[in-house]
Amino acid sequence: MHEHLAQQVTRHATSVFRKPVTDYNRLAFETSMAAWHDSGSKPLILDAGCGVGLSTLHLAQQFPDHFVIGVDQSADRLARNVQWPGEVPGNALRVRADLVDYWRLLQDAGIGLARHYLLYPNPWPKKQHLGRRWHGHPVFPTVVALGGALECRSNWRIYVEECAAALTQLTGLAVPVESLDAQHPITPFEEKYRASSHPLWRCRVALPTLNPQQ
Template sequence: MHANSSSIVSRQTEAHAQLQAVVARHIAHPFRKPVTAYNRAAFEQGLAAWQASGNKPLILDAGCGVGLSTLHLATQFPDHFVIGVDQSADRIARNTQWSGEMPDNFTWVRADLVDYWRLLLQEKIHPVRHYILYPNPWPKIGHLARRWHGHAVFPAIVALGGVLECRSNWQIYIDEFAAALTQVSGIPTHCESFVAEQPITPFERKYRDSGHALWRCRIRLPQTDAAFAAAFRATV
């Protein structure tokens, strides 16, 4: 990717006015969309690869795109196992721009994250680290429900626990994500700027080289108590 990325343009200039109400509704009303057979099979595929590794501490690379971030995370955490999930077979199959030996502690899975997150929770599988890197920002004011923190699955993401990190080149997205995390978890979470000295995704490199500010929020979530987890397992 060349360093010519345009900045995000939106009529929205601050966190969405309806964010708190939307998150509260999703907490109160469990998400009951049925899991598809295809996504369940994909989940089992990833689960088998992880189990073959000896059930190492698990890292989830949610929305891994071409998978470069998965490889970087697997290299950075050699004693863990990384599952990179993306809904596009085309993206996963592309050139990852990786040079050198491939790590052996990862797998890529083509699946819908909405189902994958809920299946992890149903099986009581809690990643120790969980990355959501440069999701589609959906910058129009009417797009709140398409952003992960505005989606009905968001409470299940939080219920998975572990160290959760989201990154974007749109500050409003991270401001909202952090506010939603605080609302669901009760743990104060904040947006912060950072410098990607060693970018781990193609978008991260492109945005940095295009002069964009980069933003992230990070939180260490506890293992959820049995009652909270059970409520979200019931949504699958």
């Protein structure tokens, strides 16, 4: 793991992230929240960095009593054919937005998550790119503050180990890293690495409920 990870996590946890929220992200957030409220404000699942959105649809099918929002910054990825067999579930929504802003808008609104998935993580393997990995980014304390059952998956074990270490540092909770048996893949990258016999890894933790005053 990166030798400066703990120092970076501490710095971000003890400072205020002041990047301005853009108007298009605020509009995307408000539109998605209106759809969520129209659904009856079911327990909320966030599929962060959903790519083409196949994982969003799988999660909506797996948790029919929840409302699943998939967020990705790429309009091209969101517009691709996800080859979903049948109609898109009514409890699923895909949104184009920057996660950095979307996460902070959720926290500012005092909206906690029931489940939270980082299934398309941003490994950035070069040493100088620690700050671009989610657990090394200034927004990571906000990710933790949103609460819920958080799960991170990747084919790069070090990335998952760093994520688990950062979660433990911020929460005091033990966060194990485990092998992921993707017999039923829910993302294209899981299907790709399963087909090539490439190992997958994940960490999971039950985070405290969001405290709007954090």
